Amino acid sequence: MENELDSIGFDAWFKDQAEPDRLAAGEIARVVAAHRESYTISNGDIEVPAEVTGRLMFSAASPLDYPAVGDWVSVKYLDNAASAIIDAVLTRKSTLKRKTPGKKVDFQLIAGNIDTGLIVQSLDNNYNIRRLERYLVMVHDTGIEPAILLSKSDLLSPEEVALKVADIRTLMPEVRVVAFSNMDTTGMGDVRELLKPRQTYCMLGSSGVGKTTLLNALLGHDRFATRTIRDKDGKGRHTTTGRQLIKLPGGALLIDTPGMRELGNIAVEAGIGETFSEISTLAGQCRFADCSHTQEQGCAILAALDAGEIPPERYESFMKLARESAFHKMSFLEKRKKDRAFGKMVRTVMKQKKNKR
Ligand SMILES: Nc1nc2c(ncn2[C@@H]2O[C@H](COP(=O)(O)OP(=O)(O)OP(=O)(O)O)[C@@H](O)[C@H]2O)c(=O)[nH]1
Numbered sequence: 001m002e003n004e005l006d007s008i009g010f011d012a013w014f015k016d017q018a019e020p021d022r023l024a025a026g027e028i029a030r031v032v033a034a035h036r037e038s039y040t041i042s043n044g045d046i047e048v049p050a051e052v053t054g055r056l057m058f059s060a061a062s063p064l065d066y067p068a069v070g071d072w073v074s075v076k077y078l079d080n081a082a083s084a085i086i087d088a089v090l091t092r093k094s095t096l097k098r099k100t101p102g103k104k105v106d107f108q109l110i111a112g113n114i115d116t117g118l119i120v121q122s123l124d125n126n127y128n129i130r131r132l133e134r135y136l137v138m139v140h141d142t143g144i145e146p147a148i149l150l151s152k153s154d155l156l157s158p159e160e161v162a163l164k165v166a167d168i169r170t171l172m173p174e175v176r177v178v179a180f181s182n183m184d185t186t187g188m189g190d191v192r193e194l195l196k197p198r199q200t201y202c203m204l205g206s207s208g209v210g211k212t213t214l215l216n217a218l219l220g221h222d223r224f225a226t227r228t229i230r231d232k233d234g235k236g237r238h239t240t241t242g243r244q245l246i247k248l249p250g251g252a253l254l255i256d257t258p259g260m261r262e263l264g265n266i267a268v269e270a271g272i273g274e275t276f277s278e279i280s281t282l283a284g285q286c287r288f289a290d291c292s293h294t295q296e297q298g299c300a301i302l303a304a305l306d307a308g309e310i311p312p313e314r315y316e317s318f319m320k321l322a323r324e325s326a327f328h329k330m331s332f333l334e335k336r337k338k339d340r341a342f343g344k345m346v347r348t349v350m351k352q353k354k355n356k357r
Pocket residue numbers: 151152153154155180181182183184205206207208209210211212213214225226227228229237238239240241257258259260
């Protein structure tokens with residue numbers, strides 16, 4: 001039994017979280033699909049439908065207390081193991097979440113226990129460095145390792161692809177970047193090499209970038225529905241609706257998710273620091289510890305901006321995310337006041353920069 005759990009990512013760390021007698025009884029499983037109100041769980045051998053106990057529902061204080069795809073759970077099997085009930089979610093190694101769209105600061109759970117977040121962007125009109133930064137912040141914030149997959153390389157010349165990859169490597173030198181095509185299979189070897197057995201990966205990215213097409217390609221057959229040619233622009237529609245964890249032939253565990261329309265404002269701090277590491281390092285050198293990096297004398301970030309060491313767009317997106325992050329810790333009234341004042345400040349700084357040049 002335990003060996004089968006290992007094959008779907010169970011390791012010593014999770015073993016420590018599980019009650020030994022539940023483990024010995026074969027009552028530990030992984031959530032491999034999350035539907036609206038039910039789940040599919042797997043023990044590495046069989047998959048069965050499952051629901052949560054009333055007690056778990058009752059004691060849940062937030063959506064984060066419910067099981068998500070990727071979670072390890074303790075279960076009781078029913079009807080000769082034809083179905084199961086989930087009574088507890090084991091402590092997560094990592095929690096991939098995003099703020100729900102809208103004003104309220106609520107989180108939506110995307111997946112649990114992800115080792116690597118695969119940020120997928122297509123190299124056509126979906127390619128956008130600023131959006132990439134947002135995804136990176138989201139992934140970094142949860143302590144998950146990010147990797148960037150650039151799909152649809154067949155739509156660009158090899159030179160154009162190389163330029164875009166080089167751009168990203170300059171801005172984010174510590175993140176792995178792979179360009180590939182599901183159509184002409186360029187780079188598929190690199191993608192496969194990235195995916196290690198028993199490690200859990202989650203694909204994140206806008207609708208239509210080719211996440212499910214990649215999953216099918218890695219599986220070697222068209223198991224899951226992708227957007228059809230006729231529905232080419234597929235406005236506002238997601239082809240994938242649920243979240244599923246699939247074991248690939250090489251032994252890696254891959255979660256496909258529906259494309260995200262917007263990331264919402266992300267209330268994060270650690271993630272910003274890592275994604276903008278060159279800027280946050282400078283922040284430590286500002287004269288004032290509470291420097292807002294907008295007007296202070298002795299601000300190391302403004303100095304670097306002036307010296308052209310930080311591109312203005314990068315400064316702007318750092319400030320925007322930092323502001324959103326601080327914003328969510330404030331009350332509504334504070335927010336309204338701050339938002340206007342701060343927006344004005346950043347605009348003034350940018351204007352001064354432009355006038356100088
Ligand atoms: N040219 C080209 N088209 C691709 C590639 N990969 C996927 N596509 C096409 O892009 C469209 C969208 O692909 P999907 O795999 O359904 O996209 P998705 O990211 O899963 O979208 P959602 O499930 O809505 O989030 C389909 O028409 C695919 O055939 C690629 O590498 N090159």
